Structures are given as C-alpha cells and as structure tokens.
Amino acid sequence: MGDIMNDVKVVFEPYGKRVKASVGELVFSIAEKAGVAIRSECGGRGVCGKCKVIILDQNAISKLSDIEMNHLTSSEIISGYRLACQTRVLKNVVVAVPPESIMQPPKLMILGFERDVKLSPVVRKLHLLLPEPTLSDIRPDFERLLESAQERFKDFGGLDIDYDVLKMLPEILRRSHWDITLVMWDRRIIGVEPGDTSDRIFGLALDIGTSKIVGHLVDLKSGRTIAVASIENPQAVYGEDIITRITHASKGDANLKELQRLAVDGINKVLHEVCENSGVDPFNVYEVMIVGNTAMHHFFFGIQPKYVAQSPYVPALRKAVSVKAKDLGVDAYPCGIVTSLPIVAGFVGADAVADVIATGMHELSENSILIDIGTNTEVFVGNRDYLLCCSCASGPAFEGAHIKHGMRAVTGAIEKVHIDNNFDVKYETIGGVKPLGVCGSAVIDVIAEMFKHGIIDANGRINSQIESPRIRASNEGLEFVIAWKDETATGREITVTQKDIREFQLAKAAIYSACSILMKKRGLSEEKIDFLFIAGAFGNYINPENAKVIGLIPDVTSEKIRFVGNTAVAGAKMALISKEMRNAAEQLVEKIRYHELAADPNFNQEFINALNIPHRFIGRFPSIRKHLKSFR
C-alpha cells in the first residue's frame, strides 16, 4: 500500500514512454529501467556532464545541485536543463531528452574488412542412420554412435561426448528411430538431433567493444554472413570508459558478476536480433566466437579485470577460452561453445589479434603496420616471420570524448571538414542531418586544415592574430567555430577549442611514437613498409593526407594505406569459419613479441618530439613539406 502512495509517473519525451517510479528516485535510474538510453561517460557519477535532460516543472524535482551548476551554463539552467544523474523526481513529471543526450546506435562499418578463407569450421554435423540394437548386437548407444560415425570418417574415433547430451542419448536415439544428426565441436559431441538437420548449422562472430557489441550471424555451411546487428554495450550504465567499469568491478564479486551479466545480456540481444532477422533458431547457433579487448574479455568470462589495469598489466591468460553456452548464460544452443580468440597482453586483446588475422599481415612476406586506434591504440609491425606489437594510451579523443563538442561516429556527427582560404568551413555529417558534434575523423581534418591555413602553428597554438569571426575567445581560451548556432541540431555552436587541440596532440603523439619505436626496433624505414592498415571507430574513414599532415601516422605513400574498419569482427568471423585461422591466432600469440612502451627508455623523448605538428623533426614527413610552405 505504502509503495503505491509513493509512486509517481514519469514520461520520457520525445519517446512518449510512461513509467512508474518511486519518489526520490534518480531520473538517470528511471530512464535506465525504462530502456531510455541517456548519454553518459561517467556512469552517472556527475563527472561527465553528458546526461542533460530538460524538465520544465522544477517543482516536481529535487533542487539544482552544485555539481549541476558546474556543468550547466546559465542559459541552459534557465531553459530547464538538468543532469539526469543528479535529479530526483518528487511528483509526476515530464522529462525531455534533448538530441545531444540521446544515446544513438552508432553507424558502424559492421561488415569490416574481410579476406577469403578456406571453410573449415570447428562445428560440424553428420547425418547418420544407426543399426538398431538386437540380442546379437548389444553395443551400447554411445559406442554404436561412435562406430557408425567412424565408418564415415576415420578421424571420428575416440570422440568425447558432452555429459548433458549423454544423459539424453538413449531417449533421443529411440525417439528418432536411430535416424540422427551428430553435432560436433572439435572432437566433442555436443548434440544429437533427431532426423537430418545437417543443413542448419550457424555460428555467431562477436566483437564486444567497450562502447558497442557487434555480431555477425554466419552460415557455417557457406561461411557467409547472413545477418548483422549492433547494440550499445549495456555495461555503459557503469561508465562509458573502461576504467570506470574496472574500478566498479574491482569493488566486489557482485559488481563483477553484474558487469558480466550485462555483457551476456548484450550478446543475447545481438543474438536474438540476428536470429529474428534471418529466421534462424538460436538453438542452431552452435558456436559463438568472441573478441574484445582484454578487459572486456575478462568481464565477459567473469574474470577479475583489475590487474589488467594495474602495472604490470598482466591478463589472466593468453590462450583461447572455451566455455559451454549454458554455463555463461548465452542463449545459443545450450551445449554449444562460446570461445574467444587468444590475447597478447593486458593492452593487446583478442580484438587486436582478430585485427591481425583479418588483415592477414601475419601471412605476408611484405612488411606491414597495423594501427588500431581507440582509447587504447595497438600497433603491430612486421611480417609472416616476425611480429612486434605494442600498445599506447591515446585517450578517447578519437572516439569523441574529452573533446568539447566531440561525439562518436553516429548520425549527426560531422565526419569531414574542409577549410577554404577565407577560413570558411564546409563539412559533412553522418546521415546528412544537422550536426550534433564532431567525430574523430572530423577533428583530424579540422586540425590539419587549420595547420595548412596557418590558423595553428607547429605547436598547435591558435593564432589569435587571424581576423575571422570563427576564431574567438571563450572562457576556456581560444576556439574555432565549425558550425554556427543556426546550422546545428542543438541550437548551439560547434567549435574546436585550444584544449581540444592539445588533447589531440597528446593522442597523435602517442600513436606516432608507438609506430616509430616499433619500426626502429625492426630497422624499418617508411619506404620498407608495404601496407599500413588503419582500424578503429573514429569514423568511416580518415583522410590519409590529413592524418599525415598532423603527424598521426608515419609518412608512407597514400596508396599503401588501407582503412579496414571494424576488423575485429571480421577476424572473429574468420576464426569462426576456419580452424586454421584459429590455430594461426594461437601460434601468433605464442610468437609475437610484445614491447612494453612503459619500460622503453626512448619513449618519452619520442613522444615529446611527436607533439609538434607534424613532428619536431620535419624530415620525417617529407611529403607534407608543401603545406609547411603555405604556412610560412
């Protein structure tokens, strides 16, 4: 009775979603329970300031807090802006979620880069008609099955059988009148199905990213992807960045379990979506191949990830993990197997291994560089005989975080920018809609264009002497206006600030230094590099010239550069359909040399030299001399 009296109604607009809540509950939690995704990068701790909502009836909610005052401008406060994670409901209330706070499904290169591989999935099916037992043939059920299978395929001797399948075996064989299909994972029988089901055999390749989970449903007969889906990682309610989540998980087993559950929930959502879209029964999905960074991998398997985030950044294991679907709570075939690719190190996870597999650089005689740009950037250098890798903290700038108007590469993000000689700006947004902010690829463009036009110098300093309304002072220092108020979806200007540029310089210096140090270790100059693969979720593509102008990547000729998109899921798919690829991955992590930059005595100097645009030693970037001229 008491509960009913303390209930209030909350309506979320523009969704028209009505839910009940208790008096005193946070808008942020109510939204989460209602399935209304509100942006957040701090998990509701009042730190990121991204969870803005508009509430007109201020009497229906708690008073404005100091935290909110720090994050909101006075004009926002007057307009009814509040932080969802700081505001409690007191009465029935309408909460409007403004466009910039809506967590949108990112527009992704979910198909990624893909090479052709020979089809040799670990899951196989075999239709068998067994002889019925008689008094003169009293072989036990399992041995009868084995011997029939072995008559067909020599290598089927000595198979093992899953205990859950064994328990059902006598009944299944008799109910199906000895006409069955064997399902095998490697050398283990994981299923015995009545009749001939050999045409229904599927697998799911999954990339569990910090921000999103991407899945490909693959027909294991053809090796073809038949459905794809992608969702926000539900763990984001505990913070968008991984360190916040690790901190949460490190506080207790229950927290870790909750984060694991959220990852599993996310995977199940992707699984159900791809199955619905393709008409496939989830029980015919016999293997799920997952990749993800080391922390996500640990979260998903319920392994404490905190030591991955503490020096010396040691993971729980390197080799692939394989667990029964039902033991993890994954809704695929219960005796099916969820398996991961192996990992290299705390900061070089299964997703990075998938990248390598996907590009095939480990099979090439030529030298390649692979850069997977993210909050953490992994760099691989080498060829089929020798591979070196390292990882560097490049911050979330490329994914739009820690940038004043930054956002991920989703609808509404400016993705390309061109500045002309009058300092006028042309831009394109993802989805062709009014802009909400800038994503990573656009920031690369802006900074490169600003540098080419002398708006910033080699130190990244904005030249206050240039006369243009786009260059102006704010209370955070100088900034450059990309889009004016009336052009944007938010009604506020989109700018790049001096602080944003500094943030970017740190990021690109880290990435370039990582490449440079590995190249030196291998004795490779830019001319000896035959391929430079760039992977990451910074946007649909990077302008390679601009990437070189800002000194993000080594100065190789542009035709050697390949944007490979979401290679992690492509690599996962290859491993799903090919046992050889899986073995190659295991061999890879055994032989690859991980170079710990934190322990490299040259890294600091390299990094400092790389802070300049493009670099303190301009000789490293001969191809962009022409732009330097236009500046000087």
Added chain:
Amino acid sequence: MGDIMNDVKVVFEPYGKRVKASVGELVFSIAEKAGVAIRSECGGRGVCGKCKVIILDQNAISKLSDIEMNHLTSSEIISGYRLACQTRVLKNVVVAVPPESIMQPPKLMILGFERDVKLSPVVRKLHLLLPEPTLSDIRPDFERLLESAQERFKDFGGLDIDYDVLKMLPEILRRSHWDITLVMWDRRIIGVEPGDTSDRIFGLALDIGTSKIVGHLVDLKSGRTIAVASIENPQAVYGEDIITRITHASKGDANLKELQRLAVDGINKVLHEVCENSGVDPFNVYEVMIVGNTAMHHFFFGIQPKYVAQSPYVPALRKAVSVKAKDLGVDAYPCGIVTSLPIVAGFVGADAVADVIATGMHELSENSILIDIGTNTEVFVGNRDYLLCCSCASGPAFEGAHIKHGMRAVTGAIEKVHIDNNFDVKYETIGGVKPLGVCGSAVIDVIAEMFKHGIIDANGRINSQIESPRIRASNEGLEFVIAWKDETATGREITVTQKDIREFQLAKAAIYSACSILMKKRGLSEEKIDFLFIAGAFGNYINPENAKVIGLIPDVTSEKIRFVGNTAVAGAKMALISKEMRNAAEQLVEKIRYHELAADPNFNQEFINALNIPHRFIGRFPSIRKHLKSFR
C-alpha cells in the same frame, strides 16, 4: 489454520520419535519423512509384506484391508500387526516397529579383497612458488603457472584449466603472494590453492549398490583407506528391487531426477561420514570413483535406465563417465571429478568390472572363474589373454528375499547351519544375537545339510517320511524348522519351506549353467581352473563344500576357491589410486567378450539339468559322491 486442525501426532517406538502428520497419511510415508527406516522390498506397494508394524489403538487408524489380511496371520492381526504401507493415521497414535521390520545397517565386508597396486592417482598436487610479474616479465597468470609447473615436470605442458578455477586465478595468485599448490586431474588444472597444501589430497571410492552404498575414503599420498562408511541406498523408498525403481524412473523425467537425487544424497551422506570420522575436509576430496551395476550407474548419472531392463538390454555407453562434482551435486571439492569405471553390458556393470580388477584375474596367465552372486549374477571366465563373461538372473534368494524367513546378511541373520544325524540343528547368527531369519549362506548350508541327511532328494523334494518334529506341514506345504519359537527374537519359528528350496534351486541352476556354458566356450574343464573367486553379499562366507554339494559352483578343489567379499569397492579403490588400473579397466571392456545367455541355444537344457541337486549328471561333481552314498 486448517492444516493445524488436521494434524495428528505419531510416535514411533522403540525410537521415541515424535512427528506431526496429516490425517489420512500412510504410516509408511510418515516413517520415511521421520527418518524411521521400515523394511520394504516393494517400495510400499503392498506386495512384499515386510513393512509390519504394531499399532494397539485400532481406532486411531484406518480399517484392516484385504491386502493386509493376505499378508498377516490371524495371530498377528490379534496382536495389532499391520502393514505400514496400507495403514492410514486418523488420530494421535503410537506405532511400534518390531525387530523384524527394522531396516538395519547391514554388516558388510566393506574392506573386501584388496591387492597391492602401484600408487599413481589421477589427481596430483604440486606446490609452486611463482615469480611475480614485472614490467619486464608480463606473462599472463595462466601461462606463468604453466611454465613454472613445466620447469618441475616436463609432462605439464599444454595443461587445460577448469573454467571456474580460471575465473578465480588472478585473485588467488595475488592473495597467496604467488605461493600456491596446483591441483590436477589428469591433464586438467582443477584447483589452485594458497600455500602448500600438497599433504592434503584425498579420494573417495564408492560402490553404489542396489541396497547399500559403501564408501572408502582414501589418502591419495599413501593409497591407504583411512575411513569407511556404508548406508542403505536411499532409493529403497522407491522399492528394494531395481526393477521397481527402473519402472518408476521410466514414468517421467521428474522421477528419474528424484532417483538421481536420492543416490547423490546417499553418496553425500557417506562422504560426510567418512570425512567426519577422519577429520578430512570434504573440499580436499578431489576425486570420487564410483562403481555400481549398470542401472545404478545410469540412475546416478541421470541417464534413463529403462532400456537396460528391456531386451536387448543396451546401456547408454561403455566407456567411463567423468563429471564435475558440482554439476552432479556431490559435496566433494566442487571442481573435483566424479568418475565411474566403464561397464560391459546392461547386466555387467562397473561393479563387475571392479570385481575383475580387484581379483586381478585379467592379469593372470592362469585361468580363473569369478562369480559375483546377487539378484543378477555375473560370471567371468578366462585369463590375461582372453576373457568371457555373461550374466544371469539368479533372483534375490541369496540376499534373503523371496524366502519365507529370508533376510540380508545383517545382525540377527543365521549365517551358518549344521544338521546332525538326529536332525538336530546347530546355527550361528551374525552378531551372536537371537535369530531373526536366515541369510544366503545359511540357506546354502541348510539345503546341503538336508541333502546330505536325506531330508531332501536330488529333486529337492522334502521327504515327508522322515520322523522329526522339524519336518512338518504348513499351509504352504512341507517345511523344515531351523529355530524354534523360544529361540528366536521374533517369537516365531524360523523355517525353510519347500517353496524356499524351489526358489534356491532356480537360482543355483542359473549360476551353475552360466559357469558351465562359459567354461565350455573356452574349452576349460574343472581341472584347468586355477582360481574360483566368489563375490557377493550373501553373508560373510559360503561353506565351499556345501556350495558344491548343492551344485551352485563347478566342482573345483576347495583350495582354489577364494571368497573375496565386496570386491566392487576394492576395485573402485584400486582404480582411484592407480591410473594404470583405470586404463586396464578401459582395455578390459574393449576386449572382453560378453556372451548373451538369452540368445544361447544350449542354455535352457543346461539350466534344466542343473536344477537337480547337485546336477542331473552326477559325474560333474565327483568330489561329493561320498554324500550321495550316505543318502542311498
């Protein structure tokens, strides 16, 4: 409220146990819930008549039923005797359980026959001090562990790790400051324990019998049994005989699960008892080796056993089953392994395989016969090069069932009988107490002695012409009185009836024919047999001369005969402490030839010939000619 009004109080004497029950509940069920074990051989179906109780206040209970009238004598009815499974309580009542209805823990040869085997358990421990990770040694936890183990033992490369252990690995390693003990089962890491625990490593050998569960707790460092325990199989509430239980299980998955649960409960009771008695922590019990007949094996693993009981009597599998303790609900170390010995056929189970292992007949160059007498009797003939086996239905007579005053070999059972020339009887009881009934070994003695003294003829017919008060007519025909009223614990005479003798003839004919057919198949005469092993729960020993007199076993010289007691648990223990024994068992079931008597065209004639005492062809029993003379 209603429930309380319908409650009655029931007191069980001589225990003084008071419980609540509902009006209309069966005394049998109330007793079961109260933990008062009442004898039953039919699971409460009113068939066996063994569940007698005494209730003086007939107004407090339901009326005498027709079923009860068929089982109870009029003097019993006058004394207040009732069948617990047919009597419902109406009011508060006192129920007395007479001595003959008390289900007693059987006196067993729980130590059994045991040979010395080389200690090589599958479970091993290894104490390790791992180097701590540093920035220059960033090997993952698992690989660090593996490599340290491999430095100590070459064969520790490529070990697998249990997923539950993996999940805990980072925390355990750090909390224990890298000082740990590895627990391995075969090539799988099943535990990582802080500090040096290598002196605490135990296993449990279990024989899951139809009527009892016997366990040996074994120290795997020394191979020594340190505690033994035995309990009634809790499945007996669903019938003492296995067919009743299989019928119950065949009716639905829930029934099968319930029988599995009861078996697991029983095992846990034995486990806790041996651990308590020896001060061992059940979590230091890393492996449980179980043996049992094929139906018990299937029950325990939750596999539908009904096809084992239907022609052609096919089991679910032959090879050993290994399941994680926690997946079965066994209270040992959760990631420990419960494993079975392999089985040969529907009627030659893991217990029979254990028998062979225990006797070592599969290693001998000499020829042996092994007879494991039970409701179902298994016979093995052969040597290390060749083994034949078969199974025959010998009925429960040897275990005391289907015999008027039969009982199992527990305290109060007459176990030895001698008849002198005046037809006077001398007997010994187990425990030296007043007799309650006769067990299998005593019936062998009685029949042999009766035959030697001409009380029965070669057809087993009682000679009514003999003048002795011990030979008398009853309403079931002639009977021989072994103990008079005033000598017994029940106050009633203990007799062997003509019907009992017939029952015994059927049993011994089946067993002898099985031996004879296998010997013929191997071309072995009695002289070529070097050992005759007799196993079974018919009593502490059989008089070998008497066994030959009645024609139960082939006429080999008595010094070749070995009574090996409960060899099943001895074989289980050998397999527990020796990987070689386990491998031998796997090889055994691969190479052994199972001979199906049901399909043997000679069996019927052999059986009919063997019904005579000792046999239609007296030439087969030359050693007992002397007794024949005294008769003629």
